Amino acid sequence: MSFFIRKMSRRTIVQALIALPALSLFRTPPDADASHSDPSRADPNEIVEVNGWILKRSDLA
Amino acid sequence: MIFDSYEAFRAANFKPKVCILGSGPAGTTIARKLGAAGIQVVVLEAGSREFSDESQDFYRGTTVGDFYFDLDITRLRFMGGSSNHWAGWCRVLDKQDFEPKAWAPDTGWPIRRTDIEPYLAEVHDILELPDFRPDVPVSDDIRWVQLIKSPAVRFGEKFADELDKSRNIAVVLNTYATELAGDGKRVTGAKLWSNGQDAGAFSADYFIVCTGGLENSRLLLWSNQRSNGGVVPNATALGRYWMEHPTFEGGNAILANYSEFEVDAVNEAFFSPTLAAMERLQIMNFGIRLIETPYPGVKSLIADLACTAPDMAEWMSSKLSQNLRCAAQLYVAWEQAPLASNQVELSKTDVDHAGVPRIELHWKKSELERRTLLEGLRLFGTTMIEKNLGRVRIADWITNGDDYPTTDETAGHHHMGGTRMGTDVTKSVVDANCKVHGMDNLYVGGSSVFCTSGECNPTTTITALACRLGDHLSKVVTV
Numbered sequence: 001m002s003f004f005i006r007k008m009s010r011r012t013i014v015q016a017l018i019a020l021p022a023l024s025l026f027r028t029p030p031d032a033d034a035s036h037s038d039p040s041r042a043d044p045n046e047i048v049e050v051n052g053w054i055l056k057r058s059d060l061a
Numbered sequence: 062m063i064f065d066s067y068e069a070f071r072a073a074n075f076k077p078k079v080c081i082l083g084s085g086p087a088g089t090t091i092a093r094k095l096g097a098a099g100i101q102v103v104v105l106e107a108g109s110r111e112f113s114d115e116s117q118d119f120y121r122g123t124t125v126g127d128f129y130f131d132l133d134i135t136r137l138r139f140m141g142g143s144s145n146h147w148a149g150w151c152r153v154l155d156k157q158d159f160e161p162k163a164w165a166p167d168t169g170w171p172i173r174r175t176d177i178e179p180y181l182a183e184v185h186d187i188l189e190l191p192d193f194r195p196d197v198p199v200s201d202d203i204r205w206v207q208l209i210k211s212p213a214v215r216f217g218e219k220f221a222d223e224l225d226k227s228r229n230i231a232v233v234l235n236t237y238a239t240e241l242a243g244d245g246k247r248v249t250g251a252k253l254w255s256n257g258q259d260a261g262a263f264s265a266d267y268f269i270v271c272t273g274g275l276e277n278s279r280l281l282l283w284s285n286q287r288s289n290g291g292v293v294p295n296a297t298a299l300g301r302y303w304m305e306h307p308t309f310e311g312g313n314a315i316l317a318n319y320s321e322f323e324v325d326a327v328n329e330a331f332f333s334p335t336l337a338a339m340e341r342l343q344i345m346n347f348g349i350r351l352i353e354t355p356y357p358g359v360k361s362l363i364a365d366l367a368c369t370a371p372d373m374a375e376w377m378s379s380k381l382s383q384n385l386r387c388a389a390q391l392y393v394a395w396e397q398a399p400l401a402s403n404q405v406e407l408s409k410t411d412v413d414h415a416g417v418p419r420i421e422l423h424w425k426k427s428e429l430e431r432r433t434l435l436e437g438l439r440l441f442g443t444t445m446i447e448k449n450l451g452r453v454r455i456a457d458w459i460t461n462g463d464d465y466p467t468t469d470e471t472a473g474h475h476h477m478g479g480t481r482m483g484t485d486v487t488k489s490v491v492d493a494n495c496k497v498h499g500m501d502n503l504y505v506g507g508s509s510v511f512c513t514s515g516e517c518n519p520t521t522t523i524t525a526l527a528c529r530l531g532d533h534l535s536k537v538v539t540v
Contacts (some may be wrong), residue, residue: 051365051369054438055373060370
């Protein structure tokens, strides 16, 4: 590891560090988020709170 | 026998073994038990037979912390005590209320519910109640609970004739102890005040303090201060762990069919959490009271729901046209976590006409209680969905995390703790028999001995504990 770092320019290391946070954009979104992106896959019996109401997700239809 | 002054009592040459301070539900019940056992008792009642502003003035005090009622309004100082403004709601503390809870420090009693159950038949006669019915599970989390609306017995009125005719009980009106004197082992006497003046010293073999859930602490704090610790030798917890039942409107419910629940004579129904739900969410006990919403309120609630869930609102609207009783306000009363910082102190600046420092009550609701309120409503709302019974809306001030409203019910006028029961002398004042730790002849009756408050009104449990203490004393006191 230290061998590669010694071979890399300081500029390359800085550019790599700046780019690191952007890598998460290429990760596969977890299943838990599916209901937000695709309502058809959400559990209709899931309990949600909207404007103080305690509802089933299917109530929101 | 009932006397209007200490002077008249003294002239009668009645020699009681036991002196009970206060004629409310606890004092009267204990006196009747002892009288029936052939033990001569005097009951000192600070007020007269009727309410008076002069008597109430002794109850003025101040509160530090959360908003609370004026201390001369929240209790009554005349024969029968605060039973005179009792609404009559009856229920005994739950079995789970007596058990310690790992998530709430300083919970748990030294007795179990089974210790007071043998006295419930007597309590039913005293409070004129029908039999209690067991709770009905609605879901794994919520149970329907019965809260009986009794005829609201006024102890002063109901038992006046019996007390007057008794040969073993003397009630002395307009007379009370401003302080007890003690030597760290026994109460050696009491300094009396009668009809607006010093009435000298009085002694008896036993003293039972039953002056109410605020006044018990005040009398013992003041007595202990005057006796250099001779009345409550272990006084670390004295006045502390004071509790109420905070009560606020927590939201509304639209119900598919109001008659799904059993309601009482005034169309109200009550719900509480199961122990499993309390454990899972690490919350305190609570009671949700359903109060039927008038028709215009139902319409505006459905209109509000239509903004969020139009189809559900349409379905509810159709239900409304079939059944006018389909919505309710949800009032939540909950158990306060016992905190040493919630306490009765003696004022350093203000005294009453007899020179006794007035009460300075320190009272604050905790974060655990706030969570109990929110999670309790969520539990109820989720149960309504699971059982297809309706939908719940939580009030905005709760979901927004705003301050408690100051225009709501606030609390139940239930004064508990201050002389709590326990085995650890640093965290309690009386033992399992309501005897003050370290004292041979001093006992406490009433809700000030409560270790935890549960969610229900205290009078039924107060009366049961008083029957139990009366039985205990009738074996201890030699005739």
